[in-house]
Every structure is written in structure tokens, then in C-alpha cells.
Amino acid sequence: MATNAHTGPMLKVENIHVYYGNIAAVKGISIEVNAGEIVTMIGSNGAGKSTTMRAISGLIAPRRGVIEFEGRKISGMPGHEVTALGISQSPEGRRIFGRMTVDENLDLGAFLRNDKDGIAEDREYVYGLFPRLKERIHQKAGTLSGGEQQMLAVARALMGRPRLLMLDEPSMGLAPMLVELIFNTIRQIREQGMTILLVEQNALAALDIADRAYVLESGVVKQQGSAKDLAASDDVRKAYLGG
């Protein structure tokens, strides 16, 4: 992992406002992610979680507010430049390249890299995390099952060898057994020293794995704190954990 002189949080989102046309999806969200942490954003549909992720990745520019990565302003930067700085996202809905093979998808994850040996190493690493993908190496990604596509989306994001990994709804639409597998894998990735920002609707699983959490509602941060405390808080239990 690269070292840098930057101190303070790795990712700092300061009071951003994001609009789709005239509709405000995010109305002043501030979050921080420190190196080595798993931080999760939870909240119901339309709370602004994915929009915040898209803003960090540079897919949509915030109208107000600042996003800093390792002390450098990244808000307003085009998406491909943000990726080049070391942020990878596994987007909501997986967004794998369906007409390409599993292997080609991984290649694209490493699009900006030139270190052949490092890429080969990482390929082995992700195939080790998801042996099922290795069996389907030359299969068109569009023919994979939902769970396999999700694995591919995470694997593809890892192929960029990011310093910050962002996972948007990795458990969406998966059978309980697969959800467990995905979350176990996230733990494994974290043990390698990866910093992770996780968006989830499955609040229970997310709080279980995370260090800190932000609860989003209608485009603002409703609560924040350690994942443990939030999991124990009455409000959060009522709203997101089914009592």
C-alpha cells in the first residue's frame, strides 16, 4: 500500500448538496472515513446513500460542498481521474460488463495499471476470494447468476488495487447464504488493510461488520457514531432493524 504524508481522515465529505435536475437528492451530508476503517451508510431507499457514493466517485458533481481524498479536493473531478487516485467503487446494481467475459471484466478493473505482475497477483487474490468466479473465467458476465455478478463487481473493484474501496449494496437481491458469503469476504478484504465505505439496506449485517456508521434519511445525516452504539440505539432498531 502506498504511504503518504497526509494526516487526518482519508476521505472527508463536507456538507455536500447533490441535485438531479432540480431535485435535491443529498442536502448537506458530511462524512469521514479514516484509513483502515469500515464505515457504513445505512438508511432506507432514497436516503441519498448511492448519490453520495456517486458524488465521491465523480459520476455526479455536488452543487455545493467539498470532497477531499487524502487531503486533495476531488469534488468536481471527472470520474476516471478519481479512480486514478485510488478510489474504486462496486456500484449499485453491479453494473458489470455483461457482454464481456469474467476475465475481461477483471482486466477492465485494472484498466489504469501497467504492472503486469501485480495484476496477475491480484487476479489470483480475487479468484482466491471468489473461487466460483474462477470456474466461470471465460463465461460472458451477463450469463452469471445474481450472486456471481455481485462477486464479480467486488472483484473488479479490487483489481484497481484501490486505497479506498466503496461497496454499494453488495447484498442486494441475494439469497441469505450468499449475503453471508459476501460479508465474510468483506471482512477478509479488510484484514488485508483495506479501507472500506459500505452502503447497505441490510443495516443489521452492515452494523455488525463496520467500525462506524452514518444513518441517512431524506438526504441528510440523521445519526452517526460507532456501529456498536447505533446497533444498540432504540431509534435505529425501530427504524431499520425491525424492532
Next chain:
Amino acid sequence: MSSMSQAVRGGGREWNATNVVGVALLGLIGLWILWNFIDSPTQVIQVAILGLCNGALYALIALGYTLVYGIIELINFAHGDLFMLGSVFSAMIISDWFGQETSNPTGWAVFALTFVAAMAFCAAINVSVDQLAYRRLRNAPKLAPLITAVGVSFIFQNVGIIWNGSAPKSQNAVLPGGSLEIGDVRVPWTYLFTVIITIPLLLLLTWIVQKTRQGKAMRATAQDPDAARLMGINTNRTIAFTFALGGAMAGAAAIMYLQNNGTTRYDAGFQLGLIAFTAAVLGGVGNLTGAVLGGLLIGLIQGLNDGAPHGLGQEWSQSVVFSILIALMVFRPSGILGSPTSEKV
């Protein structure tokens, strides 16, 4: 249209009325070709070869439609007129700059130089229009860039009038004249050159799209631009590169057209553009192999219609081509090799 393509795709086994009519039509066309062939085999072979040579030209232009459609789902209505500008540009270099009027080694060198220059010229124009006009409309409704393309088409035609005048200017071919004769079949060399030049261009294009890093970026951007950005792909540059490729193919077609026809005019791109567009749709718009196949098929059919003993003749040429387009919309809207358009979310 999407429900129509659903029916057709599912129709591999279901024998609904549309399918029966479609197959019957194909059968009739087959019988018609056979009838011509029995009556006059040499004539049919000759016009078929000429048709295929023309088809190679259509294929080159069709590639420009299909490349751009594949990546930003824009039917670039200005593409035919870009081709026309390329032909005027070629005429200017060969005749006005070099004053080359005959076919000799100097003429061939001038041709080679102009060939490269025309490809670069059309590529540059295509990229400029994308960056000036279409780029700003990436997130606009699909109709906005479409109308813009129609507007650009008019601008190009007017530039053509100012540049080349409103009447056609004739120009001598600088490529070797004469014909290749095998038995009674005679094919002019300039026609054959079109095919000879098209083949390596197609191979090069396929290699770029399938094997290179730029090609990989193109395919990723075509499938999902946002996901491509997340991979670190500069989608805007990738789209510009695609416009450059399509433009270069139009430039190559333009100079070959000039050599075959000996003349060009400001509206040359209108009809040829529409025919090439039909070729792209016939093959399955967005599909490179399809565009080539569509171009060759239309060239072949047009050749047979114009020159076969029982053809309808040249005056019906356009009607035949556009009847194919209409029939295609009814029987197989996704084209011969096209995938259903409902792939995007």
C-alpha cells in the same frame, strides 16, 4: 419496436404469419436470382461483382454509422455528408494542389498521399463536431443530438456548395484504368481497388476494437459509460476516438468513390449516406460485422437489380434499397446480426 423484436427473436421456432411471409419473400428473391443466372450467367456474375465492389464502399460508410451508434446511440445523420466533404477534399488535393489528371506512378503516389490525408481530414472533422456539438448533449434526451446531427448535415452540404460549387466537377481517375477480364466477365480496376483497400481496413478496425486498450475502452463505454468511468476510462476521449475511427472510414470511402465515379457533388452524401445507413440497419446497427455484411448485401442486390437481365433497372434502384429497409423493419427490426435493443436498463 421492442415488442416487435421480441416476437422476432422468439420466432426462431414459432411460425407466426410474419415469419412465413418473410421466408416466402426470401425464397422468391432466391428464385429470381436463379432465373437470372440461368438466363445469363456471365452477366449475373459481372453485375454481382460490381455490386459487391460498391457494397464495400457502403460498408466503409456504414461502419461510421454503426460505430457511433454503438457507443452513444446516436444515428449520426451528418455522416453521409462528412463522406461528401471527404470526396471534395480529395478532389481538391488531387486536381487543384497536384494537378494530377492521369494515371502514372506519380498519380499513384498522389493517390496514396490523398488517401491518408482524406482519412485524417474526415476523422478530424468528425471529432470536432462531436466535441463542439454532441458532447454538450450527452445527458440530454436522445432527440436533441439527433436533431443536431440533421442540422450538421445541412451545414456540411452548404459547406460543400461553397467549396465545390453546386454543379458536379468531373475528375480523371489517377488509379490504373482498364479492366480485369476473366472470360467474358470484365471488372474495372478502380472497382477492384475498393475491395482490395477495404479488406485491410476492416481487419485493422477489428483488431483495434477487439485487441487494443483503446478498443477495450470503447466496448466498455458502449455497454455502460458510468461503469467505464469507474474503471478509470476517460469516456469522453473514448467517444472522440470512436468518431475518429468512423470518420477515417468515411474518408477512405470518399476517395474511392471519387475514383470510381470521377465526380462528386455537394449532395453526393445524402443518398449514399441513406443507403449506407440502411446497410448498417440491415446488418444490425451497432454491430461491426453486421455493417460490412449489410453493405455487401445491399451492393449485391442493387447490382443485380440494376444490371441483371430480369432486374427492374437502375431507375428502380433506390426503391429497391429502401423497400429492403421497410421489409427489414417489419420482419427483423434488430437486423441480421443485431442484438435486441432492450439491453440497456
